[in-house]
Amino acid sequence: MRFFKLVVSTVAVFALIGVGLVSTQSSASAISVPYVKGVVSFTFDDARLGIYQYGAPTLKKYGIRATFYGVSDYISKGYYKNMNWDQVKQLQTKYKWEVANHTKSHKRLTDLSDDEIREQIEQAHAAFVANGIVPETLAYPFGAVDDRVVDIVSDYYPVARMAWLGKGNQERFEGYGIRVYRPRYNQPASEIIQMIEKAVKNGEWLILNFHNIVPDNPGPYEYKRSELDKIAKYVYQKGYQTATIKEAMSLRNYNSVKNGNFDKVAGDWVVNWTRNNPSNIVVDNSGKGAYPSVDSSVYFKGTSQKDIIRSDQIKVWSSNTYLFSMFVRMESYKKGGLAVWVNEYDAAGRWVSGQWLGGIYKNYIGKKVYVYRPTSYRVARIQIAIYTNANSDLDAYVDSVSLVSSNKIFRPYFAIPKFISPFSKGF
Ligand SMILES: [Zn+2]
16 A cells, blocks of 8 residues: 555656756755755874974964874884874864874785784774873775775774775775865965865865975975965854864764664564565675675665565654765666655654655666655654666665754765866875
8 A cells, every 4th residue: 555655656746846856866966955064174194293383273273173193103203303192192182183093104004914904003093092092083094995994994993084085986985985185285275265165065074184284385295384274264264164073973974764774684684674575675795785884785686576675764853854865786787777765754654745866777886865855844754765666677785774864964075176186196
């Protein structure tokens, strides 16, 4: 019966929204939605003294706190023009920065054995702890990361940061693939300010990354103090929100979908979800999913018939705007598609309406994000339905299904301005 309603109302909604269809179909980034204002994070890597001498005091003028990713050997060994432990400690105590782990000796983790990776993380962590600092996030040296590295890092920290802005398959790393923008040493503050404006306008989270701050004549991996001052001053005067990496991440992830990662399984099926057809929809454990649990995902085999999974009912506020997202790996696509539908119920649990959010009709690996606004004030609960169209020929893996109220989310900074090389490798 429920299924019948769903089919009928799909037709109705298509007919009704007509011109407005594009607003539900296009990606969230193209739509103007009342997100919370964007967030800007300042991050500083490695150990150069200018971070302490010029970076921290400059940001402090404007009440901005940053995240420092320290390489413990660089600090311990007292290299020329590097910070010592006392200065690093002051970043935390005097400037209230987040001090986090950038490994022991800045080796490319992807080149190391499992044991060596653990050593790089653990020994650095121990060095910080010995100096009264407990790191809670990590940045990969050179931004070098792959599945194996993420698998190990996730034993230690809930979040890890990359070193560039590149789009690409890192998207599946979720919180272990946080992207940054690294201003060039001679890049004027005005260009960074443009990026900040764009991030704020779109409700995005822009992370800036620096290595050393100098008073004059910046070279590679350096940035001029006066330009940093202009950026910080602008953010301050505009009243834009800033956050350390840990703070920003803790503001995310209010996912109201139960078992959206499909980790909890009872028998041969995931809890909190139903499926109509156990022969075409199964739990897959071959590592086709997304972080935080790559191993498990839900596999759809597209066939002549429409197959569907449905979530438990989820409480929503009718006046809120939500972002729905899921990871999809669509392979061997020939025809048909995979789509998302929302069933809407009133407080008494009666079905009142529904919405089609969007679908995937090609080979694809990555996150899909759709905006969801309850259809009317009567909507008190929803059910998420993910289904293959009839007459599909495809293999689709779905994971990391989430629904987040837009007043609690920062979307990652996806947009890549023209002047940025999207795969410029980080230091
Ligand atoms: Zn580094």
